[in-house]
Amino acid sequence: IATVAPFGGGAHHPAVAALITIHDESEQQRALEMRTDFVANASHELRTPLASVRGFIETLQGPARHDEAAHDRFLKIMGEQAERMTRLIDDLLLLSRVEEKANLNPTGQVRLNELLNEVVRSLTPAADERRITMTVEPETSSLLAKGERDELFQVFHNLIENAVKYGREGGSVKVHMTENDRDSVRKRVTITVTDDGLGIAPEHLPRLTERFYRVSTEHSRRIGGTGLGLAIVKHILSRHQGELSVESVVGRGTIFKVVLPKYK
Numbered sequence: 001i002a003t004v005a006p007f008g009g010g011a012h013h014p015a016v017a018a019l020i021t022i023h024d025e026s027e028q029q030r031a032l033e034m035r036t037d038f039v040a041n042a043s044h045e046l047r048t049p050l051a052s053v054r055g056f057i058e059t060l061q062g063p064a065r066h067d068e069a070a071h072d073r074f075l076k077i078m079g080e081q082a083e084r085m086t087r088l089i090d091d092l093l094l095l096s097r098v099e100e101k102a103n104l105n106p107t108g109q110v111r112l113n114e115l116l117n118e119v120v121r122s123l124t125p126a127a128d129e130r131r132i133t134m135t136v137e138p139e140t141s142s143l144l145a146k147g148e149r150d151e152l153f154q155v156f157h158n159l160i161e162n163a164v165k166y167g168r169e170g171g172s173v174k175v176h177m178t179e180n181d182r183d184s185v186r187k188r189v190t191i192t193v194t195d196d197g198l199g200i201a202p203e204h205l206p207r208l209t210e211r212f213y214r215v216s217t218e219h220s221r222r223i224g225g226t227g228l229g230l231a232i233v234k235h236i237l238s239r240h241q242g243e244l245s246v247e248s249v250v251g252r253g254t255i256f257k258v259v260l261p262k263y264k
């Protein structure tokens, strides 16, 4: 705070100029710290699968050189680790692209019914694998949200994919859309994604949208993920003047609720 950079000597409003400068410096400092943390976390997340791949390469070159069975097994694991790194890099790039656009205000019109059904179709193979039934309701709806289609696709893809991943095997995932208050001036739409799966303990709820944050349970470790999905959701929604909230009961299930401006 002591170092104030004056704007070109004879400024007409030196006090105001100084105030702005101080504000900028602390903002920049905070952004810098977040950036440093982020790079450290991202490097760590990439290093783990990389270390595993390197370990297997050494084993294949050394002790397991002539072990045919080990070859197949290790190559399969190496493939999975490479896939994990690809997913991480894809998510990191996506997050940075979304952040770049943070100050642009999306104005497009998105037909929710179509969008949600498209997301659900894209996740059908994953849901089938866990024998999960997905539904979008109401079946016929002409609700329009204001926003950018690709980004809103990503939001619901991440939420519904999570519901399928952490949902109950043989259970259901329900997607529901509704208009908030027909009479109010600031019209909004609400979309909920409900699963009947694992649930999330209350202490984790406030931290879910932090980058790389994952609830560490036996199940979620086995499932795998980057911990970036909900951070991406949060960033996209913030640019859309949207809201995200979550309600959950451990062992019963989870409801993620998205509120977006309605396209008039």
Ligand code: ADP
Pocket (backbone or CB within 6 Å): 158, 162, 163, 166, 167, 195, 197, 198, 199, 200, 208, 213, 214, 215, 216, 220, 224, 225, 226, 227, 228, 229, 230, 231, 254
């Ligand atoms: P990930 O790639 O780990 O799924 P996300 O950012 O999408 O990352 O989610 C963060 C964490 O929140 C997940 O690791 C999981 O522990 C928890 N989570 C998200 N959605 C659900 C859900 N529908 N049910 C239970 N837990 C969930």
